[in-house]
Each structure stands twice: as structure tokens, then as C-alpha cells.
Amino acid sequence: MAVLDIKGVSKFFGSAVRAVDDFDLTVGNGELVCLLGPSGSGKSTLLRMIGGFETPSAGSITIDGDEVIHLPPERRPTGMVFQSHALWTHMNVFKNLAFGLKLRRLPADEIRRKVEDVLKLVGLTGYGTRQTHQLSGGQQQRVALARSLVLEPKILLLDEPFASLDQHLRERLREEVRDIQQRMGITTLFVTHGQDEALSMADRIVVMRDGRIEQVAAPDMLYREPATPFVAGFIGTMNLIEGEVKGGKFVRASFSHPLPIADGPAIFAVRPEALAIAPATGEGAARIHRVTDYGTHGLVDLELPDGTRHKAMVSEARDWKAGQPVTLAPRAFAAYRDNAVAYRSSTAS
Amino acid sequence: MSLSPTSDIVGASKKSGGLIGLLLVAVPVLLIGWMIIYPIIAAVITTLWLRNDAGAYVFSTQTYRFFFTDGYSLANLGLTLWTTVVCAIILLVVCLPIALYLRFATGRLAVYVQGLAIFPLFVPSIILSYAFIRVLGPNGMLDILLNAAHLPKIRSPYLTPWGPVIGLVWDHIPLTVLILMAGLGSVSDASIEAAKDVGAGPVTRLWYIILPRISNSILVAASFAVLGIFSAFTLPYVLGPAAPEMMGPFMQRTFRDLYDPPNAITQAVVSFGFCIVFGLFYVRSVVRNQRAR
Numbered sequence: 001m002a003v004l005d006i007k008g009v010s011k012f013f014g015s016a017v018r019a020v021d022d023f024d025l026t027v028g029n030g031e032l033v034c035l036l037g038p039s040g041s042g043k044s045t046l047l048r049m050i051g052g053f054e055t056p057s058a059g060s061i062t063i064d065g066d067e068v069i070h071l072p073p074e075r076r077p078t079g080m081v082f083q084s085h086a087l088w089t090h091m092n093v094f095k096n097l098a099f100g101l102k103l104r105r106l107p108a109d110e111i112r113r114k115v116e117d118v119l120k121l122v123g124l125t126g127y128g129t130r131q132t133h134q135l136s137g138g139q140q141q142r143v144a145l146a147r148s149l150v151l152e153p154k155i156l157l158l159d160e161p162f163a164s165l166d167q168h169l170r171e172r173l174r175e176e177v178r179d180i181q182q183r184m185g186i187t188t189l190f191v192t193h194g195q196d197e198a199l200s201m202a203d204r205i206v207v208m209r210d211g212r213i214e215q216v217a218a219p220d221m222l223y224r225e226p227a228t229p230f231v232a233g234f235i236g237t238m239n240l241i242e243g244e245v246k247g248g249k250f251v252r253a254s255f256s257h258p259l260p261i262a263d264g265p266a267i268f269a270v271r272p273e274a275l276a277i278a279p280a281t282g283e284g285a286a287r288i289h290r291v292t293d294y295g296t297h298g299l300v301d302l303e304l305p306d307g308t309r310h311k312a313m314v315s316e317a318r319d320w321k322a323g324q325p326v327t328l329a330p331r332a333f334a335a336y337r338d339n340a341v342a343y344r345s346s347t348a349s
Numbered sequence: 350m351s352l353s354p355t356s357d358i359v360g361a362s363k364k365s366g367g368l369i370g371l372l373l374v375a376v377p378v379l380l381i382g383w384m385i386i387y388p389i390i391a392a393v394i395t396t397l398w399l400r401n402d403a404g405a406y407v408f409s410t411q412t413y414r415f416f417f418t419d420g421y422s423l424a425n426l427g428l429t430l431w432t433t434v435v436c437a438i439i440l441l442v443v444c445l446p447i448a449l450y451l452r453f454a455t456g457r458l459a460v461y462v463q464g465l466a467i468f469p470l471f472v473p474s475i476i477l478s479y480a481f482i483r484v485l486g487p488n489g490m491l492d493i494l495l496n497a498a499h500l501p502k503i504r505s506p507y508l509t510p511w512g513p514v515i516g517l518v519w520d521h522i523p524l525t526v527l528i529l530m531a532g533l534g535s536v537s538d539a540s541i542e543a544a545k546d547v548g549a550g551p552v553t554r555l556w557y558i559i560l561p562r563i564s565n566s567i568l569v570a571a572s573f574a575v576l577g578i579f580s581a582f583t584l585p586y587v588l589g590p591a592a593p594e595m596m597g598p599f600m601q602r603t604f605r606d607l608y609d610p611p612n613a614i615t616q617a618v619v620s621f622g623f624c625i626v627f628g629l630f631y632v633r634s635v636v637r638n639q640r641a642r
Contacts, residue, residue, distance in 0.1 A: 051542075051546065052545075053542055053545070072545065073542065073545040073546050074545050074546070074547075074548045074549060074550060075548075078546070079546065079547075080542070080543070080546045082539045082542070082543060083539075084537065084539045085539075086537065086539035086540045086542065086543040087540075087543075088540055088543070088544070088558060088562075089562075090561040090562055099544075099547055099549070099557070100547030100548050100549075103547065103548045103549060103553065104548065144543075147543070147547065148546070148547075151547060151548070
């Protein structure tokens with residue numbers, strides 16, 4: 001168990017590229033924090049700086065109060081699991097796991113015991129003598145995880161560990177990893193660009209964009225109360241309607257809705273499940289472009305008269321038809337101005 | 350059930366494709382047979398069936414008995430083996446750091462180093478030999494520079510066993526570096542970083558992670574070096590000592606100056622024997638490594 005403290009960390013590549021820009025974050029004892037963001041948002045670079053594989057241009061990184069920024073990776077109390085597994089193919093599973101322990105000059109009996117324990121932990125008992133190429137993708141990823149865990153690092157760093165696995169295996173492994181992480185109580189930083197992964201695993205999620213933090217929050221808060229239009233659009237599905245507020249009313253094309261903020265440009269944000277639609281007698285606020293039936297629910301593609309598209313969730317897809325005019329009634333919504341929340345309805349989703 | 354016309358067309362197309370494939374490989378296979386396999390068989394036969402005083406061909410191991418009992422022939426073979434082993438070791442010691450540097454370094458300097466390492470590939474052996482003489486030979490550039498600095502002359506490696514060693518190493522650097530770099534290309538950055546992550550320092554990473562992963566490439570590089578050096582001619586002929594001499598110049602001199610084809614061919618068969626033993630060892634090692642993986 002350990003506390004990771006990142007203060008003012010920046011990483012510049014040349015003078016033009018700011019991969020990570022003035023990043024501050026504290027990860028508590030036994031916490032699992034996900035770094036979530038699109039490609040190029042700086043999340044992997046940040047993880048590599050914590051692991052010692054990149055040198056920050058500025059800032060400090062401490063683990064349990066000890067500055068680690070000048071330590072090479074081999075002397076940091078961190079363990080990294082790589083996206084590509086990075087197993088040593090000339091060694092069998094046992095040797096892959098024992099390598100780090102041998103470097104620490106532990107007695108052979110203790111090495112064997114630790115390796116067997118960690119193999120049991122990741123569900124690979126009896127796989128020690130297997131060559132790595134004889135394992136499936138999921139088993140290889142478990143070996144990679146075990147290789148880090150066997151050294152009992154203070155901080156576990158996971159760099160998109162499930163990216164190369166299929167959807168089914170990914171879902172199973174993320175549950176297993178979460179279980180192991182909670183059982184061991186190990187402080188963990190997890191990089192992903194999959195919001196499902198982040199929402200299902202993390203205690204807290206850090207949404208990153210262009211090397212900076214957009215928002216840090218618990219998964220449910222992030223979904224319900226996104227702090228910026230970027231987070232709103234990145235987490236789940238969100239209709240972001242750009243328009244003007246005039247006299248306490250948000251207006252965009254034929255859509256309007258009361259919005260008690262000062263006049264000016266604003267972004268109206270409403271999730272598909274919070275946007276009710278009803279058949280219109282005349283032109284309506286929008287026209288249905290397409291209806292998709294997902295069995296449990298339907299998703300209606302709406303088109304405003306200016307051509308912009310938005311989505312609404314309905315309980316029965318067959319009740320709706322393409323070309324049908326509808327009225328829009330947001331049940332819960334938020335409004336953004338200057339990249340911040342300007343208004344949130346009391347029942348905002 | 351009869352085949353449809355489409356199946357007939359596909360079958361005919363496959364047959365013609367197979368025929369074209371065979372024709373394409375036939376030319377190099379025939380050339381290998383004509384220019385390599387046939388001369389080998391002919392050489393072995395020529396050295397084992399010798400003409401006796403009566404003019405009849407009889408089986409005899411006389412030329413081989415002569416080679417392996419003649420002190421001068423054995424000294425030449427010994428020098429060739431010594432040169433080959435020393436060159437192979439120096440090549441690996443020199444080229445492995447260069448290849449490692451080129452694999453892991455980034456930036457402009459790495460580009461220049463790569464250019465320099467590959468440069469000898471484009472220099473003919475004879476040019477290299479004369480460049481060597483002009484620089485390291487008696488009264489060469491190095492001697493002139495030492496003299497200008499009022500320092501004593503060096504003991505020139507020209508016409509000593511070290512002359513061919515220096516030349517052959519320089520000549521084989523590009524191929525060795527390229528082969529090692531190809532091997533190092535298969536060692537991913539992530540596997541190196543994973544080793545760092547579990548606590549391996551630079552030497553440990555080299556010994557336990559990198560070298561085992563490029564063992565095949567080292568074997569290929571060593572094989573190419575050994576096979577090339579064992580049969581080298583120009584550099585040992587121009588830069589090497591007159592006696593003992595390496596097998597290449599020895600064969601040429603036996604054939605041309607002494608006009609003794611049976612013994613020259615015997616020397617060639619013995620040289621080939623050493624090369625084929627190493628070649629078989631190389632093939633066996635590669636197959637064993639591949640099976641192990």
C-alpha cells in the first residue's frame with residue numbers, strides 16, 4: 001500500500017509538443033485510478049514517467065513521500081504491465097516470473113513459493129513449465145500481471161493491458177484484475193481509452209485531453225456531472241447542442257428550452273436516455289432519421305432542421321418510424337459556457 | 350459427381366502455376382548443381398582416384414596423407430583456422446556494440462555511425478588492401494605521423510598474420526552489423542523495458558534478455574564470417590605473410606606456381622570439409638533453437 005503524489009509534472013517533446021502539461025494528482029492507498037482519454041492525450045506518457053521510462057521535463061513524483069523522479073525504472077517501487085504483454089519468449093512462465101526475484105537474490109525455495117503463490121493468484125497454477133507461446137492471449141496477459149505482482153510493487157501501473165484481447169476476454173480479465181487489486185490492496189494506475197473499462201474498474205477516473213486533466217471524479221459522478229463539454233461527450237453518449245440563450249431560453253434551429261442563464265452562446269447537453277420524444281402534429285422540433293432496435297430498448301436518430309443529428313432512447317423501437325416529426329422534451333440536462341458548467345437541472349443525468 | 354467447368358479451370362490454373370514455379374526455381378537449382386555440387390563431387394573424385402605410373406586410375410588417399418603429414422600444409426591450415434577464429438571473435442566484439450548502439454540510439458549521430466559501419470561494403474578488397482598498406486604499412490601514413498611527432502615507428506602488421514586479420518575484420522563489419530541489427534530488430538522495446546521494470550541493469554538485460562533473443566543472429570553472423578574468412582583470398586594474399594600462408598593463397602600457389610592440381614584440389618576439399626562442418630553445425634543449432642522456441 002502506498003500513496004502516489006504527482007505535482008506539476010510536464011513532459012515536452014521538443015518545443016512544440018506538450019505531451020503532459022502541469023499535471024497534479026494524488027492516488028491514495030489501495031486506490032485504483034484510471035487515466036482515460038483519447039489517443040495522444042498524454043496518459044501513457046504520464047504512466048511511463050511514473051514507471052521511470054520517460055523523464056519529466058518538470059514537476060515531481062513521490063511514492064510514500066520519497067521522490068522517485070531521478071531513479072531509473074529498476075530502482076523504482078513500481079511494477080508495469082505492458083499493452084503487448086512483453087513476455088520474454090526465450091523463458092518459460094516460471095522463469096519469466098522468477099527473473100526479478102533472482103535479481104533480488106532471494107533463496108531458491110522462496111522464489112519457488114512466491115512464483116507458485118502468484119500463479120495461483122492469477123489462476124495459472126501448473127503453468128510454470130509452459131513456454132509463453134503455448135499460452136492464449138488472456139493467459140499471457142495474466143503472466144504479465146503476475147510478473148509485476150510477484151515483486152510486490154508499491155504501485156502497479158497498467159498500460160492498456162487488455163487492448164490486444166477480444167471483448168469477452170477483456171470483460172472477464174478486468175473483473176479478475178479488479179478482484180486481485182482489491183485483494184492485495186495495491187495502489188494502481190490504469191491507462192485505457194475504453195470508457196467501459198474505466199467505468200467498471202476505477203475508484204476514480206482522470207479524464208485527460210491534450211496532456212491536461214479535464215476532470216477527476218468517481219465513475220458515477222463523471223457520468224452524471226461531467227465538468228466540461230469534452231468529458232460530457234467522451235463519457236457515454238451525450239447530445240451536445242450548440243446554440244444561443246436569449247431571454248432565458250436556449251434556442252437552436254427549431255429546438256428551444258428554458259435555460260435560466262445570461263444571454264449568449266451555450267452548449268445544451270442532454271443524454272439520450274434523458275431526452276423524451278413525442279409525436280408532433282405539425283413540423284415538430286426534429287424529424288426521425290433512423291430507428292435502431294437493440295431489443296431491450298431503441299435508439300432514435302433525430303435530425304434538426306439545420307441538419308444536426310442527435311439521439312434519444314426509447315423503450316419500444318417499433319413505436320417510431322423514420323421521417324416522423326417529433327417534439328423534444330429534455331427531462332434532465334446541463335448547459336456549458338466557456339468550457340465549464342453554466343447550469344445543471346436538478347435531476348440532471 | 351462431375352467437376353464443374355470452374356473447378357477444371359482452377360485445377361488447370363494451379364497446374365500451370367506449379368509448372369511456372371518449378372521453372373522459376375529450376376535455373377538457380379541447376380546453376381547450384383552445375384557450379385557448386387558438381388565441382389565438389391568432381392574434386393573429391395579427382396583427389397581419390399589418382400593416375401598411377403601405368404596411366405590407370407586407382408583409388409588412393411595419397412594426397413590427403415601428404416596434406417595431413419606435411420608440416421607446411423598443416424601450418425597453413427593452422428594459420429587459416431587461427432585467422433578465422435580471431436576474426437570471428439573480433440568481429441562479434443566490435444560489431445555487437447555497434448549494432449546495439451544503432452538499435453537503441455536515436456538521432457543524427459546514429460545515422461552517421463550506421464553509414465560508417467556499412468561503408469566497407471562498397472570498398473573492393475583490393476582497394477582496401479592498398480589503403481591498408483598506405484596507412485599501416487612500413488613508411489605508411491601512421492609512420493609518417495609518428496615520425497613528425499618524433500615518436501618511434503610502429504611494428505607494421507603488414508605481411509604478418511595480423512595484416513589479414515585487420516583487413517578481413519574491416520571487410521566483414523558491414524555484413525555482421527546488418528545481420529546483428531536484423532536480430533536486434535526482433536527484440537521489442539517493451540521486453541527491454543519489462544526487464545528494467547523488474548530490476549535488471551544494463552549488463553543483466555544484455556546477458557539474460559538481449560543475447561538469448563539474438564542467439565540465432567549471432568550464429569548466422571559468425572557462420573557468414575567463418576565461411577567468408579576461411580576461403581578469403583585477396584586480403585590474405587596481399588596483406589598476409591608468405592609462409593605460413595592462408596589456404597586461399599596456398600591453393601592458388603600450389604595450383605599455379607607449383608602446377609600441382611591434385612594437391613591444390615586436395616587443399617580445396619579439406620577447406621571445404623572444415624566449412625561444411627561449420628555449416629552443418631550452424632544448421633543444426635538454428636533448427637534446435639527454433640524447436641526450443
